[in-house]
Amino acid sequence: MITIHDALILTPDGPVPGDLTVEGDRIAALATGNADTHIDARGGWVGPGLVDLHTHLREPGFEWKEDIRSGSRAGSVGGYTALVAMPNTSPAIDAGHLARFVTDRGREAGLLEVMPAGAITMGRENQALAHLDELFAAGVRVFTDDGDGVADAGLLRHAMEYLAERGGVVAQHAEDPGLGRGGHMHEGLVSSRLGIRGLPSLAEETMIARDLALVRLTGVRYHAQHVSSAGSVELIDEAKRAGLPVTAEVTPHHLNFDHSRVESMEPCFKMYPPLRTAEDVAAVGGALAAGIIDVVATDHAPHAEHECEVPFEEAPRGVIGLETAAAAVLTAIELSAIGFFQKMSVIPASIAGLASQGQWIEEGAPANLMVFDPEAVWVPERFASKSQNSPFRGIKLKGKVMATIFAGRITHQVSS
Numbered sequence: 270m271i272t273i274h275d276a277l278i279l280t281p282d283g284p285v286p287g288d289l290t291v292e293g294d295r296i297a298a299l300a301t302g303n304a305d306t307h308i309d310a311r312g313g314w315v316g317p318g319l320v321d322l323h324t325h326l327r328e329p330g331f332e333w334k335e336d337i338r339s340g341s342r343a344g345s346v347g348g349y350t351a352l353v354a355m356p357n358t359s360p361a362i363d364a365g366h367l368a369r370f371v372t373d374r375g376r377e378a379g380l381l382e383v384m385p386a387g388a389i390t391m392g393r394e395n396q397a398l399a400h401l402d403e404l405f406a407a408g409v410r411v412f413t414d415d416g417d418g419v420a421d422a423g424l425l426r427h428a429m430e431y432l433a434e435r436g437g438v439v440a441q442h443a444e445d446p447g448l449g450r451g452g453h454m455h456e457g458l459v460s461s462r463l464g465i466r467g468l469p470s471l472a473e474e475t476m477i478a479r480d481l482a483l484v485r486l487t488g489v490r491y492h493a494q495h496v497s498s499a500g501s502v503e504l505i506d507e508a509k510r511a512g513l514p515v516t517a518e519v520t521p522h523h524l525n526f527d528h529s530r531v532e533s534m535e536p537c538f539k540m541y542p543p544l545r546t547a548e549d550v551a552a553v554g555g556a557l558a559a560g561i562i563d564v565v566a567t568d569h570a571p572h573a574e575h576e577c578e579v580p581f582e583e584a585p586r587g588v589i590g591l592e593t594a595a596a597a598v599l600t601a602i603e604l605s606a607i608g609f610f611q612k613m614s615v616i617p618a619s620i621a622g623l624a625s626q627g628q629w630i631e632e633g634a635p636a637n638l639m640v641f642d643p644e645a646v647w648v649p650e651r652f653a654s655k656s657q658n659s660p661f662r663g664i665k666l667k668g669k670v671m672a673t674i675f676a677g678r679i680t681h682q683v684s685s
């Protein structure tokens with residue numbers, strides 16, 4: 270039995286100060302119990318464990334970067350109790366047995382819930398549809414070729430028709446391969462100054478615009494991944510106003526940094542979509558606060574140290590994010606405790622259909638929780654992830670995960 274003392278508890282009726290007791294894998298009472306383990310929350314927030322819709326766990330195929338166990342460890346340090354694992358592994362998760370492998374490995378690690386996302390096309394090759402039926406039967410609800418956008422509108426339409434009927438979500442890494450070809454950073458003033466080939470915002474916006482037309486046709490639930498530009502925000506806002514079943518995510522790095530960071534030529538500022546202009550950063554932050562962008566997702570993308578010790582153009586795509594996400598979000602924008610847990614847990618859990626995640630704290634609810642001190646200031650240096658490619662290394666952040674509880678067990682706790 271675990272009692273958390275002196276917390277601001279995020280209940281269905283809003284934040285309530287008090288104590289909380291966990292027994293077995295459930296919340297037993299919003300009161301002190303006869304516990305053998307005590308956590309002093311000191312006025313910190315206790316809310317549902319965070320849920321990430323966009324994690325690269327790299328297993329199978331790239332275990333030197335991360336594996337399901339090490340990625341689960343990084344997630345629990347970051348306050349997460351569930352992750353949706355992207356399917357751009359080797360092999361890609363395009364069939365039922367592969368999805369079950371990911372789920373099973375997650376269960377073996379036992380630190381949080383791992384839900385596999387399925388590929389939309391076989392091998393993510395944009396040639397034929399993946400085994401959507403098998404994937405769905407294996408529990409997959411989020412489908413994406415993440416790493417690439419699905420360029421073939423005909424294939425995407427068929428996937429959308431199939432998944433609209435079943436109730437799946439099409440998640441898109443929106444990047445037109447022609448417009449994006451050869452780009453290493455945002456196409457703009459900084460890329461011209463550095464002489465590095467750029468990738469325009471239009472590569473994202475044209476694909477989202479096309480997809481929204483297909484959503485209108487098929488009625489499928491559509492989720493725009495890592496939205497990075499003001500133009501994309503406008504398209505999503507318009508689609509929502511028109512009543513389309515559309516959601517969107519933004520990453521902590523797109524909330525915090527603009528393309529001027531690339532002047533350092535540090536590979537930990539290379540990601541797709543790239544860091545864009547200060548106006549874009551303001552637009553995605555404003556959209557998150559206003560609910561036009563629904564959730565924060567990390568796009569946690571581990572790469573080993575030796576892979577990053579290369580010129581910027583040759584560096585791999587993406588940065589890690591699980592262990593800094595909660596703090597990086599609060600450092601970038603002001604959120605109430607309710608707003609924070611909505612965007613980091615409640616809404617992501619409902620998009621992915623994770624029934625035992627993202628629930629406000631009450632008696633009988635599953636004990637998937639995190640304790641967060643919103644005032645703590647710290648500087649990240651080393652990470653539990655196998656990879657260390659973080660853009661937040663050495664940067665002062667506000668807000669720290671003090672403890673994480675998954676299925677009634679403490680999976681992370683800061684020693685005091």
Ligand SMILES: [Zn+2]
Nearest residue numbers: 415416442494
């Ligand atoms: Zn992506």
